[in-house]
Amino acid sequence: MSNDLGQIKDVIIGGKHKEIEDLVKAAIKKEEVSLDSIINDAMIAAMDIVGQKFADSEIFVPEMLVSAMTMKKGLNIIKPLLQGDASESKGTIIICTVKGDMHDIGKNLVTMMLEGAGFNVVDLGVDLSVEKVIEQVEQVRPEILGLSALLTTTMPEMKKVIEALEEKGLRNNVKVIIGGAPVDAAFAQKIGADGYGDDATEAVRQARRLIAEN
């Protein structure tokens, strides 16, 4: 791993939020460092280590929060570089993190990549109740609904949303893509989702596939 990526990773793990912006700006300028490697090999890899340290009780929620804030500041530097051509929308996608779940970094990354790929994304934020999601689907009429969950305890909310779409007669109007660390393709199939994204790139691929099939 290049020195730039190593430093970004260390700064996120250490929650040194004042240092992240300059490091990301410097890394972006280097030809040999790709945006993909900054996001995946440095930033997401750092959060995996943060998660492991938390699981091992080496750090606690406040430290995890500062690391998250540091990563977000870094992602904000990258965001403008991921913006695509907004002149012709590829379709509208509503995205949110499900009820009871405050994790939003993965969702935000997926949102950035979808926007970069030309989709019009309506980001509803975190902790969205089933009722609120349904209300927004009725109002916005998106082609796709994206749901993110990071906790095993909040994954069942995804199933509840799909059931509510069925009950309201909306299921045929909107495709559902799900993702998040504890979610997998088998779970997506089990709850009747139309697509599953292991990461942000796969979320974009799934969105393109579902729009093309529509």
Ligand code: B1M
């Ligand atoms: Co939390 N947390 N957290 N946390 N946190 C995890 C998820 C955990 C695995 C840590 C651990 O124990 N190792 C664990 C969950 C265990 C479990 O459920 N089995 C955990 C826990 C327990 C908790 C609390 C319960 C802790 C507590 O209070 N005791 C609490 C819950 C709060 C709540 O939500 N109600 C909590 C709180 C927090 C913070 C607020 C401190 C902070 C979140 C800040 C924020 O998001 N604004 C936080 C963080 C930072 C993490 C870890 C360390 C990192 C998450 C992250 O941002 N990863 C996480 C450990 C980990 O995941 N390694 C952990 C980077 C991000 C880019 O990846 O979100 O996976 P991810 O997104 C990926 C893919 O999953 C996918 O694409 C993204 C890009 O590749 N993806 C999609 C995501 N959504 C998608 C949607 C799609 C498609 C793909 O389609 C729509």
